[in-house]
Amino acid sequence: MSTQAAPAVPGTALPEGVPATLLGELTEVIARHAAPRADEGPTRWGHGDDRVSVVAERSEGEAEEIAALRAYRGDLAAAGLSWLDGPARWGGRELPAAAAGWARDVEAGYELPDDGYLRFSLSILCRTLLEHGTDELQERYLRGLRSAELIACQLYSEPGAGSDLAGLSTTAVRDGDGWRLDGQKVWSSGAHFADLGLCIARTDPAAPKHAGLTTFLVDMRAPGVEVRPIRQLTGGASFDEVFLTGVHVPDDHRIGPVDGGWPVVVTSLLHERSAIGREVGVDDTLVQRLVDLARHVGDPGDSRVRDRVADVAIRAWAARLTTDRMLADGVPGPEMALGKLLTTDLLRDVSDVAADLLGAAHVADTGEWGTYAWSELTLGLPGLRVGGGTDEILKNAVGERVLNLPKDAR
Numbered sequence: 001m002s003t004q005a006a007p008a009v010p011g012t013a014l015p016e017g018v019p020a021t022l023l024g025e026l027t028e029v030i031a032r033h034a035a036p037r038a039d040e041g042p043t044r045w046g047h048g049d050d051r052v053s054v055v056a057e058r059s060e061g062e063a064e065e066i067a068a069l070r071a072y073r074g075d076l077a078a079a080g081l082s083w084l085d086g087p088a089r090w091g092g093r094e095l096p097a098a099a100a101g102w103a104r105d106v107e108a109g110y111e112l113p114d115d116g117y118l119r120f121s122l123s124i125l126c127r128t129l130l131e132h133g134t135d136e137l138q139e140r141y142l143r144g145l146r147s148a149e150l151i152a153c154q155l156y157s158e159p160g161a162g163s164d165l166a167g168l169s170t171t172a173v174r175d176g177d178g179w180r181l182d183g184q185k186v187w188s189s190g191a192h193f194a195d196l197g198l199c200i201a202r203t204d205p206a207a208p209k210h211a212g213l214t215t216f217l218v219d220m221r222a223p224g225v226e227v228r229p230i231r232q233l234t235g236g237a238s239f240d241e242v243f244l245t246g247v248h249v250p251d252d253h254r255i256g257p258v259d260g261g262w263p264v265v266v267t268s269l270l271h272e273r274s275a276i277g278r279e280v281g282v283d284d285t286l287v288q289r290l291v292d293l294a295r296h297v298g299d300p301g302d303s304r305v306r307d308r309v310a311d312v313a314i315r316a317w318a319a320r321l322t323t324d325r326m327l328a329d330g331v332p333g334p335e336m337a338l339g340k341l342l343t344t345d346l347l348r349d350v351s352d353v354a355a356d357l358l359g360a361a362h363v364a365d366t367g368e369w370g371t372y373a374w375s376e377l378t379l380g381l382p383g384l385r386v387g388g389g390t391d392e393i394l395k396n397a398v399g400e401r402v403l404n405l406p407k408d409a410r
Helices: 022-030 062-078 098-107 115-132 135-147 262-279 284-297 303-326 336-362 374-386 391-402
Strands: 152-155 171-175 178-189 196-202 213-219 225-230 239-250
Touching (some): 022 062, 022 098, 178 196, 178 213, 178 225, 196 262, 213 262, 262 336, 284 303, 284 336, 303 336
Parallel strands (some): 152 196
Antiparallel strands (some): 171 178, 171 196, 196 213, 225 239
16 A cells, blocks of 8 residues: 555644644554555445444454554554653553543544544543543553553453442452452453453442442453453443452552442543543534435435434534533543433434334345444344443433532432
8 A cells, every 4th residue: 555645634723823734744643554544434334334233343353453453553653643642651642531522533534443432441441541540550551551462351340230330249359469269250342352451349348339349450361350342232242250269460550449349440440431422423424324315215305304314414513512511631430421312312313213214124124225224223222321321320420510409318
């Protein structure tokens, strides 16, 4: 592939405080790994891959995709472009937070490897380590996470502790110079290819449930770690259950104080909701697919359909602006629960409009391009509405921590 700098992508004007040379630097790296996406407008109907999904579906070809992603991220890191808004000591550029969003917009114009494999590593764990990790942990892992040399997953939810995460039963017991972990985690995205896992465990069974927890960084290749894929409604298996049996974790891989892990969990969940609202949201491409569907399958004269599609388009635009405003300073707060709620609510509407247009073709595969493919989005939505906090939990968070309403009865 040519190593010439790729052309600039329309609509990706540099934010304030970002050097004018950055676009050329970024597109030069991109050109070594991808070509610009073809902009075929409404006429793209019937051509190419017709999948419609915002939930990761990893199966065949996963190893090749990860290898391509690591090559791209490694090139970015070598060019000093893997963490535009990150600290210089870990390879960052220390640019405004808007620079990272701008770079994602530029990348969206090219056929690059899917970075969904790195969502937890980049958007959640790196930020959590910056806020709570020791200098040694930061030195050891941040550069590797940003370059995709290392990939991480989350080890939080358990069969008996989902929305009530503080009710978890995985234990961590002192063991010489470290800890011995025992328990089961579930719904861990990408655990089967992860090198590291951010794990929350109970270290003081006698303490109030939020007070006796500690967080650890676990080697996913360590003895005693067993990963089993979970088959999803869509047929994919991007989620896993993880069994920890006598897993030894050195004390220097503890994040935060002993019995003080809950603030670490809160930090990571805030960044998770921020990532879901920002990166998994209803983007222009998905809205255009819905518009195309209405044009080719629906009745052009049906004002009801036009109104519903227009409503989705307007709310998607408003949701993106709202999320950008909440992240203007790069620091997510409890209001990010709104970003995730807006995303899942909009995706449900997108799914409902598509199902209404398609009728039986939504559930029976006739082979017609762009029809049955929408079922993957519909079947993947329940998982998205649970991940990062259920809608009900997030509404409580908004009421109590944003609007300062009285707490719900416990």
